[in-house]
Amino acid sequence: MSKTIGIVGAGPGGLAAGALLAAQGNDVHIFEKSKSVGGRNSKLKSKGFSWDTGPTFFLMPSVLREIFEATGKKLEDYLELKKIDPLYTLKFPDGAELKPSSDPFAMAKAIGKFSARDADSFWAFRQRQVEKFDSVLPALRKPFKGVKDLIDPQLIKALPYINTKSVYEELSDFFEDERVRLAFTFQAKYLGMSPFDCPSLFTILPHIEHSEGVWHPIGGCSAISEALAKLFKDLGGKLHLSSPITKVSTKGAKISSIQVKKEELKFDDYLMNADFAYGMSELFENKERKKYNDKKLESLSYSCSTFMIYLGLKEKVDTLAHHTICFAQNYRKNVREIASEMALSDDPSIYVHNPSMIDDTLAAEGKSSVYILVPVPNLNAPIDWKKEKSRFRNFVINKIKTLTGTDLEPLIEVEKIVTPNDWEKDYNVYKGATFSLAHSYSQMLQFRPHNHSEDFANLYIVGGGTHPGSGLPTIFQSALIASSLIQAKSAKKPLLNIKPLQQRALNLGLALAARRNKASEDEIIAR
DSSP, X not given: OOOEEEEEOOSHHHHHHHHHHHHTTOEEEEEOSSSSSOGGGOEEEETTEEEESSOOOBOOHHHHHHHXXXXXXXXXXXXXXXXXXXXXXXXXXXXXXXXXXXSHHHHHHHHHTTOHHHHHHXXXXXXXXXXXXXXXXXXXXXXXXXXXXXXXXXXXXXXXXOOSOBXXXXXXXHOOSHHHHHHHHGGGGGGTOOTTTSBGGGGHHHHHHHHHOEEEETTOTHHHHHHHHHHHHHTTOEEEOSOOEEEEEEETTEEEEEEETTEEEOOSEEEEOSOHHHHHHHHSOGGGOSSSOHHHHHHSOBOOEEEEXXXXXXXXXXXXXXXXXXXXXXXXXXXXXXIXXXXXXXXXXXXXXXXXXXXXXXXXXXXXXXXXXXEEOOTTSOOOHHHHHHHHHHHHHHHHHHHHSOOOGGGEEEEEEEOHHHHHHHHOOGGGOTTOBOOOGGGSGGGSOOSXXXXXXXXXXXXXXXXXXXXXXXXXXXXXXXXXXXXXTSXXXXXXXXXXXHHHHXXXXXXHHHHHHHHHHHHHHHO
């Protein structure tokens, strides 16, 4: 039996879930307050330049491909992807560089320039991550509805990998050289967390990079949202832009209607793709929320924020890699300032994205679109961004010149800055926490907001603030989970199927071991 479904927000999670549900014959409507789709995964445009608003690393295209295939469509018909190798350039405080590769032999060789022991340990690390990924993936792809889910056999299989160690501590078990450790710990930034606090479970992040690679969608990561919007409409979904939800009405523990502009609309089920804490606090009356009332939301732990600089340059810049990460002189101090001291660092780590070298859709011929991201505290910090904005901007541009030798200042034709205040005001991000809720064990799995609302029986939730977490691949998995939960209420076959990805992880482990064994045999023969 088909249903009517109303979705709040046209971010990647809402679009993906909308497409999956429309493909099942449901009457699906997505309401988006902005003039374009994507939310934090949208596109900024100015005077012939365009930039991704948020994500620029695209990992695990297999999950996105799974969504398209579930709707009967092919990803390649909607989106062009280019694999990046080297994955990125890492610049360390001592002036050394590392350019990681998804080719394990090239990666081991690169590590060997820092430490022969660490190069050998790299193989054991990769094998450990293959085993971990295969064990924890089912837990990240299933819904959590109650405490009983914590004793599910799938989760029990993952328990050996859920411990009190941090990402950095687990990496220290394998690698001695601090630079090599950093090369596998900085990925905690995808979650907006410190690698010294982030659970060791997330060492699977560098594994995902090195196994499936890092990809660039032509047109930027925002092109993913645009592709999903086209898919959604091709499947009969109705997309309503410039249509903010002004009121959500409830009756008992159910949503009775939503108000779009001045029109009251009723649906069988509702799905929220707004930032979780912002959506709960702004769309629902406090008294209506038993689990996630204002006091509860305030007590939760949130990720860091980001200070963004989007530059349109009048020349093509070929001195910067597609992705460049410049580490702070004292990386541990820098992340402590962000996560616990709530202070604006005078020694920040900086990420620079220069996609125009391989993508000519983002700027006019001979010009470049450059994106700069600096992790900073969220709005719990007493930082006056009106006062600091200009000073910090100048500091960051000068630091990039010092660290990379590239002077961007005289090349700037167009510039836009986004501070934590702007993330909250313009993008409706609670506390400006760009990566939503933190990913501590107390806010994961059963303890993270559920994909089926615990406050309202006909509300489902997708996005970075719900299970399994932030980042495009996990947001897409939240869409698979939520849409499956809605479909499970009818006689239709649920959409969720974890077996293909589990088998792929197992095959990867076998292939990695075989390649390592073959390499060892070749070394013996060479001797």
